[in-house]
Structures are given as structure tokens and as C-alpha cells.
Amino acid sequence: MIRRIAVLTSGGDAPGMNAALRTCIRAGLYNGKEMYVIYDGYKGLVKGNIHQVNKDFTADIINRGGTIIRSARLPEFKEPEVVKQAVQRLQDYEIDALIGIGGDGTYRGLLDLAKAGFPVVGIPGTIDNDVASTDETIGFATALNTICECVDKIKDTSGSHQRCSIIEVMGRHCGDLAMYSGLAEGAEAVISSDHPLKEDSLFRKLRKMKAQNKSHAILIVSENLIDINELAKRIEAETGFDTRTEVLGRLQRGGTPVAHDRILASRMGTKAISLLLEGNHNQVVCLRNNEIIGVPIEEALSMKREPKENLIKMIDMLQ
Numbered sequence: 001m002i003r004r005i006a007v008l009t010s011g012g013d014a015p016g017m018n019a020a021l022r023t024c025i026r027a028g029l030y031n032g033k034e035m036y037v038i039y040d041g042y043k044g045l046v047k048g049n050i051h052q053v054n055k056d057f058t059a060d061i062i063n064r065g066g067t068i069i070r071s072a073r074l075p076e077f078k079e080p081e082v083v084k085q086a087v088q089r090l091q092d093y094e095i096d097a098l099i100g101i102g103g104d105g106t107y108r109g110l111l112d113l114a115k116a117g118f119p120v121v122g123i124p125g126t127i128d129n130d131v132a133s134t135d136e137t138i139g140f141a142t143a144l145n146t147i148c149e150c151v152d153k154i155k156d157t158s159g160s161h162q163r164c165s166i167i168e169v170m171g172r173h174c175g176d177l178a179m180y181s182g183l184a185e186g187a188e189a190v191i192s193s194d195h196p197l198k199e200d201s202l203f204r205k206l207r208k209m210k211a212q213n214k215s216h217a218i219l220i221v222s223e224n225l226i227d228i229n230e231l232a233k234r235i236e237a238e239t240g241f242d243t244r245t246e247v248l249g250r251l252q253r254g255g256t257p258v259a260h261d262r263i264l265a266s267r268m269g270t271k272a273i274s275l276l277l278e279g280n281h282n283q284v285v286c287l288r289n290n291e292i293i294g295v296p297i298e299e300a301l302s303m304k305r306e307p308k309e310n311l312i313k314m315i316d317m318l319q
Helices: 017-030 041-047 080-092 104-115 140-160 176-185 199-211 228-239 259-277 297-302 309-318
Strands: 004-009 034-038 050-053 097-102 120-124 163-169 189-191 217-222 242-247 283-288 291-296
Touching (some): 017 034, 097 259, 120 297, 163 176, 176 189, 176 217, 217 228, 259 291
Parallel strands (some): 004 034, 120 283, 163 242, 189 217
């Protein structure tokens, strides 16, 4: 029987993690469980940075960005001896189950604990939306809104100087932030893993815009794909467009979570507690067709992202 449940956040922080943490704690307490938090992710788990909390701990955190219990990376966690230490720490506190909020790296840590015989549940929290098992991750909607706010501002100055602006957004190997923000901003081009750069087509389009005396051009690019400074030089040489680059960087991670992320986090946190209480351990929470479900961790980690063909076609149609 599960009496004590701990929660940690791991990997890159995402707006809405605190909302998910709040929900897990409150739902657990509502069901008569003792709730604990682990500071600094798996690193804090191994060090025993574990504290019991009550409802007061969750006051006024639903709207806070980042994660109040912090996050830290621990590459050594994949080593069996380190996993064994983590399980021993949990047992020292007589904790019966662990909820981890994060991305695929967090899930892999949970899987190692599950294989060691410890009950776990995962909640997807990452701005990149790169967890294949769920339609959407906590933090994606807020990061997307942040990008759009930044691009709106860049448009103002870009138009004032008749520039082409290349804006690099986060996403790692997932192009969702680039594609969705490009669609929302009416970008002249979107470059992502699912929508690669077509130089000849891009240069033709920009030459035509320059000839028509268009006020500006916006290009949105996923990180780690191309050298945007080199692309800017080529655009200037090939089209005559004065071109500038902007890297939005980690500002995409921060900020107050939008209502959508707070609600998604609440739905997912409630489901995580339900899975544990129902005995459905070693699963991750997923959003599928607007329904919150549980999927075995190993199955979730084996899933591959499929290109969003309809989204790609829409971008091509509207550019």
C-alpha cells in the first residue's frame, strides 16, 4: 500500500512544472497520503535532499515559472550503483512511490528506478514538446506564446529598417516550437528538422520581396540545425536584404505559465496520483486526443516522433 509519495523535477525547467507539483501534492494529501518533495532532481535524490510538505507549501505557486524545487542534471544516474543509492535514499525516508516531472531524460531515470523495483510515474514537462508519447507537454504553450511576443517586437524594428530577421528558437531535435510559432507569426520561412531549408526557393522569395519594397521578412529556425549567421551573410549576398539574427535562448523557458499550461499540469498531476493509487505503477502520463491516459514507461520511451504532415502542408500553403 502506498502511504508516502515524493515528487521531483528534472532536466530543463518548463513553465507549469510548479502547477504540476502543486497538483500532485494537493491530490496526494486529499487522498490521505504523506507528500514529500526532492530538491535538485536526481542529484538531490542521491544526496537525500528530501523534505515532507503540507498544503501550505503549494500556496501561490500555480502561476510561478521555473520549478521551486529546482532541477539539476546527473549523468551518473544511469550507473547501477547510483540508482541503487537513490532507491536506498527513498527507502530511508520510507517513501513508497516517486513522481518525476520532466522529459525523456527524466523518464529514463524513472525507468531505471522501476527496473530496480521502485514504483514510479512520469509527467511530461518540457518546452520542446519532444516527448513522443504525448500530444503536448507542460510548458510548450507558454514557450510558444513567449516566442510570439518576442517575434512581434522584432517585427516592429525589422519593419522600421526594412530588414530580414532570422530568429532562432529552442526545440533541440523537435521542430514544433519553430513550426507553430512560424505559423502563428506568418513567417516567410520556417526551418526545422521536419521542414528543412530550401535555399533556392528562399532566395527567390526574398529577392521578389525586396524588389516589391516589402517592409520586412521573418525567418524562424530551430536551434542546432544551421549557422544562422552564415545564412544571414548568404541572404544579404544573394538578395540584397539587410539581415540580422536573433537567438531567443533561455528566455523561452521562463515566465508565468499561461492558463492552458496550468490546466494541463493540473490534469496530468491528478492523473499521476490516480495511477499510483490504482496500482498502475511505472507509467507516464500522456495527453492523447484531449484525454489524459497512462502509458508504460518502456513503451513511451520506445515511441518515435512522427512528422506533423498536416502542419507542414499548412505552413507551405501559407508562406
